[in-house]
Amino acid sequence: AAGVIQSPRHLIKEKRETATLKCYPIPRHDTVYWYQQGPGQDPQFLISFYEKMQSDKGSIPDRFSAQQFSDYHSELNMSSLELGDSALYFCASSLRDWNSPLHFGNGTRLTVT
Amino acid sequence: GENVEQHPSTLSVQEGDSAVIKCTYSDSASNYFPWYKQELGKGPQLIIDIRSNVGEKKDQRIAVTLNKTAKHFSLHITETQPEDSAVYFCAAGGSARQLTFGSGTQLTVLP
Secondary structure (H helix, E strand, C coil): CCCCEEECCEEEECCCCCEEEEEECCCCCCEEEEEEECCCCCCEEEEEEECCEEEEECCCCCCEEEEECCCCCEEEEECCCCHHHCEEEEEEEECCCCCCCCEECCCEEEEEC | CCCEEEECCEEEEECCCCEEEEEEECCCCCCEEEEEEECCCCCCEEEEEEECCCCEEEECCEEEEEECCCCEEEEEECCCCHHHCEEEEEEEECCCCCEEECCCEEEEEEC
């Protein structure tokens, strides 16, 4: 079965640079979520989108922004990168139904040097 | 907001034995409790979930129990196998869209 696709898998950036992470949800899933997972940490919710509109907002820094496009894919834009932004970034998708479980992609490992 | 505590942080069992991971939550409004398995280099994969109108749910070797009065839920894995070795996360929320994760349990199944 098709899963959530994230690209790139690995990304290395320098401090103060920008990064863009992409997420392609499971077909027919209309809701996308972004999570950040630091080393040895649990996933922390950043932001979610439904039908191209922001749905919920978590602990996303002001330096980050995200959007969802008409084909339901989403992009997380990260500017003025800091060393502390080094983490795994996961995208998850689901149907809008409150009972629909989240399905995670395999993540993008961002390293800021 | 919701606060989820998970224990133990590490767990080693012999192959064939059972493993139990426990979580407590703080928000009595939470009514959705999934468990995720995360293998190295991969994203969390949903293995089982339970909703507050159910006390126990089983899927082959995996079971989850929920005690809403005490605000705790547990994952039970029976007849453990080496491929069960991974990090397991519990989560709680009002729905799948509002999840707070526990801190994770590194399960190691020794052959």
